Amino acid sequence: MKKQPVHTVAGGAHLFRRDTAAKLGRIAGGYLDRYAADPGTLREALGNRLPSATAEAVHGRVRAKLEREPVEGFLIDFEDGFGSRSEAEEDEAAATAAVEVAAGVVAGSLPPTLGIRIKSLSEVTDGRALRTLELFLTAFARTRCDLPEGFTVLLPKIVAAGQVERLSVALDRLETTLGLPERQVAIDLMIETPQSLVAPDGRIALPGLVAAAGGRCRTVHLGAYDLTGSVGVAAEAQTLGHPLCDMARQVLQLSLAGTGVRLSDGATNVLPVEPHRGETAVSAAEGVENMAVVHDAWRLHYSDVRRSLNQGFCQSWDLHPAQLVSRFAAVFSFFLEGLDAAASRLDRFVTAAGQAVLTGSVFDDEASGQGLLNFFLRGLASGALTAEEAARSGLTAAELETRSFHEILERRRG
Incomplete structure (x- = not known):
């Protein structure tokens, strides 16, 4: 399975081109040049939340990331980002986007993770949604390219497990008809209605929604604004920090x-x-x-991303290329600030061959060892940490590649 991207960048399907990711990176780089050209200005832009000791490293790594890999996950949007357009326009956009994806495959210009968001499978838009899906996959199949690894279809505004099942069945049929590899297309779920959190009988709905995807579900996304709006939260209070969003995140994690x-x-x-x-x-x-x-917008975004990371969510959404600056500043600072403590704890624990140890006032066992390992794996994957910094964990590159703390301990004990 591919690494989890740190973000999903959504863009209207009518605007998607094979080089969209690179263009977004150039736009974001322009914002960095104009509004945070040096580490001190970036630190000031983020409300001095960025420690001065790491500001230079963060600034340099943000710039390098925008040049090398500005987008980790992109969603070609036929829903909110597409707007209200005619049937003919959506037909054309679906076919054009498929051709551009194929061209991006050939050129090697696509972001590591890619997908599309169709309209909801409500009575009003289900026909349109499934038609767009079929047009896209059919046009792509004609190019004779392989779909990007991990390609996904995001289903929004879910109110019943039957909608998820219908999408899964449609993908079964299309893969067979078009000669695509079985189960190649994944399904992502957008949780943005009360019914997608709590079923009519009062049970948590999420396990049932995932099961209805028939093994295709890869990622579940929180749709904060539709969710808060659907229960009457006023527009000015609809934020990622609203208590309802905190509750929804915890339900997602626990279930x-x-x-x-x-x-x-x-x-x-x-x-x-x-x-x-x-x-x-x-x-x-x-x-x-x-x-x-x-x-001001960067400070708010930086704060939201850091809260997500602190709550255990290593991925969230970006809606504008300028947010790539605050996105990577938040991600990189999170890992750099935690590097010394995590490296000390993991090195001490591995040296003890997995025996539970006390580092300062922190007690570590094998479960926390996997959590520490995940810290370094995610930091490396995002570009926040260098290989040299990860080596401070006491693990070799080969050990890091196992991605399993238990396996690392077993090998060392052996």
């Missing part, structure tokens, strides 16, 4: 723990978009206002 299904937090909907834009140069006063707006 899906140990299933292998990945979890993803939602998006920050306050975007770092300058109020003064256009072909003419902005005045000095307008430039100051632009910077203030961008910095």
Whole structure:
């Protein structure tokens, strides 16, 4: 299985092209140059939440990430990001997006993880949603390219397990008809309705939704704004920090723990978009206002990403290329700030050959050893940590590649 991306970047299907990821990286790099050109300015932009000791490293790694791999996961959106368009326009967008994905496969320009979001399978839009899915996969099959590994279809606004099952059955049929490998297309679920959290009989609905995917479910995403809006939360209070979102995250974690299904937090909907834009140069006063707006949005996004990471969600959503700056600043600072303590604990524990140990005032056993190992694996995968920094854990590169703390201990004991 491919590594879990740190984010999902969503973009309208009508805009998707084979080089979209690179374009987003260039746009994000422009924001970094204009509004955080040096480590000190980035630290100030994030409300001085970024420790001065790591600001230089974070700034350099953010810039390198935007140049090397600015997007880890991208969603070609036929729902909210697509807007209200005619049937003919959606037909055309589905076919065009498929051709662009195939071209991206050939060019090697696609992000590591890719998928599409169709419309919901409600009575109103289910025909449209399934038609878009069929048009996309049919157009892609004609290119004779292999679908990107881990390609997924995201199902939004779920209210019953039968909707998930219907999508799974449709994929079974399309894979057979089009000659695609069996079970190649995964299903992601967007949890953004009360019914997708709590079933009519009062039971937690999530295990049933995952089961209805017939083994295809890979990631479950929290849709914070639809969820809070559906229970009457006022628009100004609809944030990722709302207590309802905290509860929903905990339900996701508790009900899906140990299933292998990945979890993803939602998006920050306050975007770092300058109020003064256009072909003419902005005045000095307008430039100051632009910077203030961008910095305020970055601070909020940085805070949301760090909260997600602290709560155990290593993936969430981005809606604008400028958010890539605050996204990677948050991810990289999280790992760099925790590096010394995690390296000391893991090195001491491995040296003790898996015997439970006390590091300072922290007691570690094999379960926490796997958690520490995951810290380094995720830091390496995202580009937050270098191989040299990961080596401070006391593990070799070969041991890290096993991804299993139990296996590492067994080998050392052997």
